[in-house]
Structure formats: structure tokens, C-alpha cells
Amino acid sequence: MSRSIQDELNQIICQGLYRTTRTISGCQSKWVEMDGRKLLLLCSNNYLGLADHPTLIKASIKAAEQFGTSSGASRLVSGTMELHEQLEQEVARFKQTEAALVFNSGYAANTGIIAALASRGDVIFSDRINHASIVDGALLSGARLVRYPHNDVVALANLLEKHRGSKRCLVVTDGVFSMDGDIAPLKELVALKNTYDAMLMVDDAHGSGVLGANGRGSAELLGVMGGVDIHMGTFGKALGSFGAYAAVSGELRELLVNRARSFIFSTSLPPAVLAASLAALELVSTAEGNELRHRLLSNALRFRDMLAAAGFSVGNGFTQIVPIMCGAADVTMRFSELLLDEGIYVQGIRPPTVPAGACRLRCTVMATHSDEDLAWAVERIATVGRRLGVA
Numbered sequence: 001m002s003r004s005i006q007d008e009l010n011q012i013i014c015q016g017l018y019r020t021t022r023t024i025s026g027c028q029s030k031w032v033e034m035d036g037r038k039l040l041l042l043c044s045n046n047y048l049g050l051a052d053h054p055t056l057i058k059a060s061i062k063a064a065e066q067f068g069t070s071s072g073a074s075r076l077v078s079g080t081m082e083l084h085e086q087l088e089q090e091v092a093r094f095k096q097t098e099a100a101l102v103f104n105s106g107y108a109a110n111t112g113i114i115a116a117l118a119s120r121g122d123v124i125f126s127d128r129i130n131h132a133s134i135v136d137g138a139l140l141s142g143a144r145l146v147r148y149p150h151n152d153v154v155a156l157a158n159l160l161e162k163h164r165g166s167k168r169c170l171v172v173t174d175g176v177f178s179m180d181g182d183i184a185p186l187k188e189l190v191a192l193k194n195t196y197d198a199m200l201m202v203d204d205a206h207g208s209g210v211l212g213a214n215g216r217g218s219a220e221l222l223g224v225m226g227g228v229d230i231h232m233g234t235f236g237k238a239l240g241s242f243g244a245y246a247a248v249s250g251e252l253r254e255l256l257v258n259r260a261r262s263f264i265f266s267t268s269l270p271p272a273v274l275a276a277s278l279a280a281l282e283l284v285s286t287a288e289g290n291e292l293r294h295r296l297l298s299n300a301l302r303f304r305d306m307l308a309a310a311g312f313s314v315g316n317g318f319t320q321i322v323p324i325m326c327g328a329a330d331v332t333m334r335f336s337e338l339l340l341d342e343g344i345y346v347q348g349i350r351p352p353t354v355p356a357g358a359c360r361l362r363c364t365v366m367a368t369h370s371d372e373d374l375a376w377a378v379e380r381i382a383t384v385g386r387r388l389g390v391a
């Protein structure tokens with residue numbers, strides 16, 4: 001007899017890996033309401049607070065009124081509207097590339113880009129803790145997937161040497177690692193890709209809008225904007241909208257248009273979403289954007305320091321993603337539950353998102369958190385953490 005669905009669910013429950021969704025009322029502001037309770041939000045990727053920013057909301061409404069609610073088709077049919085082209089021009093300007101192509105989400109971008117660029121006979125070198133959508137893209141491509149130890153450029157050099165002579169070599173890394181908050185050694189990766197005639201793709205879902213003097217991302221921070229072949233980024237996090245992009249050469253854009261299946265076979269993003277993304281890119285380059293970025297990163301430093309002082313292990317990043325390492329899945333989920341009772345919403349992260357034994361609370365700060373918000377949160381996190389033996 002075939003395995004029943006209930007057996008499969010029971011197995012997930014037994015492993016401590018059962019997942020459910022939690023519903024928030026209202027916007028993704030720093031304080032949210034859940035089941036009638038007011039909670040401090042410490043796990044949203046709405047880093048700059050743009051998801052409920054009046055400028056983005058107005059731009060969205062205006063675009064819906066002017067252009068309607070749907071694009072009506074995929075990009076290569078009738079679904080390319082002026083807003084798609086405008087957004088691509090602005091992304092290319094933001095990332096200082098010749099061209100850009102908009103995708104429907106980061107997941108769709110990574111699977112589409114990677115499978116378009118690599119196939120049988122090619123080799124994809126992927127950091128061991130890269131985002132799952134990169135791994136899925138690599139699996140979908142049919143190319144050989146070689147995972148190198150996290151941020152280990154010596155190991156990567158050896159692997160590139162070993163696979164010299166492959167048809168195409170593609171090195172892919174997160175710019176800011178989504179569960180650890182540390183950043184990739186992009187300078188060294190650019191040098192390696194030049195030495196080995198490989199291509200370099202950086203997924204800067206968490207760095208775009210946040211890092212670098214102009215918020216262009218981790219490559220700007222590390223001074224290697226021109227050394228990255230494919231700048232992938234998303235609109236759904238710091239930029240407070242939805243969707244994603246590849247900022248690339250004109251030639252590469254052409255190839256993606258012809259080969260990226262997630263671009264070809266999916267209805268394109270609707271006007272209201274595109275307009276919010278455009279407004280966000282504009283806002284990020286103003287003095288207000290600059291201020292929000294500074295506020296976010298100073299919040300991150302303060303929050304991290306306070307947690308470390310309270311005895312938590314918080315990894316070695318400096319960005320807005322601050323993991324509290326807990327170890328086992330059950331303790332992690334208990335921690336998250338108890339914090340809800342204290343008025344704090346932070347999610348526990350378990351396998352397969354992170355390796356077994358490396359479960360954590362993935363805390364994210366926002367530019368909108370005040371000093372008092374964060375101090376208040378750390379006090380409660382420390383009390384619960386000590387009770388659970390995590391701090």
C-alpha cells in the first residue's frame with residue numbers, strides 16, 4: 001500500500017520539523033498584531049520599513065488606477081508594459097550595469113538564471129550555505145553542482161583548479177547570507193573567477209538597499225561592482241515591494257530572455273508592484289534612504305552587542321540579520337513560543353533551512369526599531385534564554 005499522507009505528516013511532527021503559518025493583522029510595521037496581541041516584530045525582512053511607506057503606497061495606487069491590476073500575460077506575449085522597462089532601466093542604473101531583467105520573485109530569478117546559464121557539462125560552484133533557491137536552480141540546470149565550504153576561498157580555488165577545462169564554470173554566492181548575516185568575500189571571489197575564467201553570480205537579496213555608500217549592496221561595500229557578472233537582487237525585502245532582477249550585460253540579458261524558463265513561462269508582475277519597486281529604488285537614493293540605512297546598521301550593531309553581552313552566541317556578521325544560535329530544533333521552537341508570550345515575534349529556523357544542530361532564532365532588526373524597542377526585547381530574550389539554558 002502507498003504511504004499515507006497522515007503518516008508522512010506524523011513523521012514530520014516526530015522529527016520536530018512541523019511547520020505552520022502565523023497570521024498578522026495589519027501592516028508589516030515594527031509592532032504587529034497577532035491573535036489580538038501586540039508583538040514587537042523581530043523577524044521581518046522589511047528592513048528599511050518601506051513596506052508601509054506612504055510614498056510606495058501612493059505609487060502603487062496610482063499605477064493600479066492608470067494601468068490596471070494585471071499585466072495579463074507573460075513578458076514575451078503581451079505582458080511587457082512600460083513600467084517593466086522603466087524598472088529595468090532603474091535597476092541597471094542602481095547596479096551600474098548595461099542592462100537588467102525583472103523576474104517575478106527571487107526564487108523564480110535564481111532558478112531561471114542558473115538553469116539558463118548552466119547545463120550538462122558545466123560546473124556550478126555554490127557556497128554550502130547559499131539560499132535554497134540557488135540550490136534548486138543548480139539542480140534544475142543539469143550541470144554538476146559542487147558545494148564549497150562556507151566562504152572558504154582556498155577550498156574554492158582548489159575545486160576550480162580540479163574542474164579546469166569544463167565548458168562553463170559558474171560561481172554563485174549569497175552577498176549577505178540569509179540565515180547567518182555574514183557577507184561573502186567578494187574581492188577574493190572576483191579574483192578567483194578572473195583567474196579561472198569563470199562567471200560570478202551574487203544573490204544580494206539581503207544586501208541590496210542596505211549595504212554600500214549608496215545602498216547598491218555587498219558588491220558596492222566591497223568595491224567590486226564591476227567584477228560581478230550577474231547581480232541578482234530582490235524587491236521584497238529592504239525595498240518593501242515584491243519581485244527580483246538580474247542586473248547584467250546587454251548580451252546576458254538577451255540570453256536570459258531566450259532561456260530563463262521562469263521568465264518565459266509566467267505572467268509578469270502587475271503594475272502596482274512595479275510602481276512600488278520604482279518608488280523604492282528612488283527613495284533609497286535620497287537622503288531619507290541614506291538615513292534609514294544608517295539607522296538599520298546601527299540598530300544591528302547595538303542589538304548584536306546587547307545579545308552577546310547577555311551571553312548569546314550571535315555569529316560573526318555585522319548586518320541586520322542577527323542569529324541567536326540555539327542548537328536543537330525543540331529548544332529553538334520552544335524559545336520562539338515563549339517569546340510570543342513575552343510580546344516578541346521571532347521565528348525559529350530548523351532543517352532543511354539550516355543544518356541539524358545549528359537551529360537558531362533568526363532575528364532581524366528594522367530601521368524603524370527604536371533604542372527602547374531593542375533594549376526591551378533583549379531583556380526579555382535574555383530572561384527566556386537563561387530559563388532554557390541557551391544563554
Ligand SMILES: *Cc1c(COP(=O)(O)O)cnc(C)c1O
Pocket residue numbers: 105106107108110131133174178203205206234235236243244
Ligand atoms: C528571500 C531570498 C530569495 C528569494 O526571494 P523571493 O523574492 O522571496 O522569492 C533568494 N535568495 C535569498 C538569499 C533570499 O534571502
